[in-house]
Amino acid sequence: MKKLFKRCVIAAVIASSFSALSVSASDKVTQQVLFKNVSIFNGIDNKLYKNSNVLIEGNLIKSISAKDIKANADALIIDGEGRTLMPGLIEGHGHLQMNGTGLADIENNRNWEELAVRSAARAKSALMSGFTTWRDAGGMGAGLRKSIDAGVVDGPRIYSAGAFIGPTGSHADFRNFTTPNETFNGPQTASGRLGVSCTADSIGDIKACARQNFMQGATQIKVMSSGGVASAFDPWQLDAYSQAELAAAVEVADAYGSYVMSHAYSKKSMIRNLEAGVKTLEHGFMFDAEVAKLMEEKGAYITTNMTAFSPYLGEIEAISGSPAASRKAETAQATFKDYLKNVNKYQPKLGFHVDCVGGVATCEQQADHSIYLSGEFIGNYYTLKSMTSTNGEIVKLTGSVLDPYFQAKLGVVAKGAYADLLLVDGNPLEDLTVIGANKKWFDAPARDEIKTMRVIMKDGKIYKNTL
Ligand SMILES: [Zn+2]
Incomplete structure (x- = not known):
């Protein structure tokens, strides 16, 4: 009897606390x-x-x-x-955690707390520049996103790729010339330990890196399938990953309902990526009729940093600080001269992309100038679409299972x-100046x-x- 009474009291308490909850929920007027x-x-x-x-x-x-x-x-x-x-604007390819004068500076001189504090400052600056969503193209996991979503710091919604994945000597390799090979010697770099980059030289390693990224909260995977300009060891002409290796990354992303974004310069690399099931080509400077056709067949997107076609490209700190990178930039620009003509002709699904490496002031200048260049090169409407609805579609490639913002669409004004x-x-x-476009780049005055x-x-x- 006593037992039954006790049970009834507990049940009543539970029931009343539930009804109290439901009353307060229904009474709450949504702002x-x-x-x-x-x-x-x-x-x-x-x-x-x-x-x-x-x-x-x-x-x-x-x-x-x-x-x-x-x-x-x-x-x-x-x-x-x-x-x-x-x-709100959407950055299609940025790096909030890449806060240094170049990749070597980040590897050698920045510890986790400096990177974290600086990335929080970058996030706030992005939001206050109108970027309400940010697709991060490598270099950080979910920590900043969690902090922003919990209201600890202000910043955009973040879709982050986790650590860059690339083979030894690739665009994702931040080691010094003398650092041993990671596969044989364990993680030897600050970038490896901090989850900025993940060196992967085999299909097994690629899968392990991708799985590690998803485990730590990545919403998509970023691979370095060709060489780059600002990195130390890779000619930009390098086709770093085979189609089978790219397909391995896609296989893991597919298993999570997500996708792979791939740094790809050369046509060969772009075709390989598309055939392997990669959904977004990053940079994609050798875009042409054949790539356009295959992209359409595969439902793929391209995002490109328009500063690549600026005569002032060589003044970016990450390039000007290195004679090798400067030479790479010159030859790359000469080879990529048909990109703009082809993009205007074939009008692919193009995402806006600033891709700044650096601090707040540097990246505000680069973003403002990127908007200006994009307007000049492809027109205001195509630019605005690339910064809103197209990038909104791109971030949703993450799929509803991993999407931190699964509730609704992004990049549109719609019911x-x-x-x-x-x-x-x-x-x-x-007039794109109303959203910050600036004809000046490095000589633009700092703005708040x-x-x-x-x-x-x-x-x-x-x-x-x-x-
Ligand atoms: Zn990038």
Whole structure:
């Protein structure tokens, strides 16, 4: 009897605590924000939808209408006065953790705490420059994302690739000339120990590196399938991985419902990647008709750093500091001269990509100038689409199982999408300076904000409002 009474009391307590929970959940009014009188660039169409209203509820876009929208009595009302409301920007290929003057500097002079603190500063700067989502193309795991999502520091949503995967002597090899081989001697580099890079010379090693990355929270895999410019040992012409090796990385990514992004310069490397099932070609400078056709067949994307075609490319610290890298940059630029012509002709699914290695000021200059160059090279509309809806599709290649932001779409102003929005002075389709484009690169003065970016909202939360 006593026992039964005790059980009943416990049951009653549990039941009442559940009902208390459910009452408070249903009573909780979700915060609304109403943007009135805005022109919408929706991330997809080459036009503005004038005189529109957009209601945000919680972290999602609840409704969009040319007619008045009724909001809750306590909703925050923002009168846009005809300004443009657009999707938050998405970096398609960045490296928040790569905070040094070059790869050797990161390997030799930066310990984990400096890299962590600096990457947090970079994340904040990216968000306050309008980048509400960031696809990280190698060099860090999930620690920064977890800290941002938990509200510890401010920054964009992050899709991170974990450690770069590449063979000995590749674009992912940060060792000094005298460092022993990792496979035979264990991780000998700071980059290896800190999860920045993972040296993999066999199919087994590639799979192990990919699995390690996923274990530590990567949302996609990054492989270095060809050589690069800023690294020490690899000619950019190097085709570092065979098709079978690339397929091994794809096999592991597939098992997690995710995909592989691959650093690929040469045509041979691009074709190999596509045949192996790689979904995004990074840089892809030798893009041409044949690659365009295969990309379409495979449903693949390309993301490219437009600064590669700048006459000032050689002034990037990671290149200017090394005579070998400077020479590589010169020969690479000469070989890649048809890229822009081909991209404008075949209009592939192209993602915007800054790819900065360096500190806050350096990367703000490079991002602003990249937007300018992209507008000059491929036009404002294609640029804006690449920074919003196309990069929004690219980050979703991660698949719903691993997607930290599985709830809604990114990179569009649409009903049900995440409320990641910018309100800017002027029309970005006519003038990219309203989102920060700057004709100057290294000689641009340091800035603390983009003044024409009046409201920055991520996940329904306002991070800047100067109205
Ligand atoms: Zn990169």
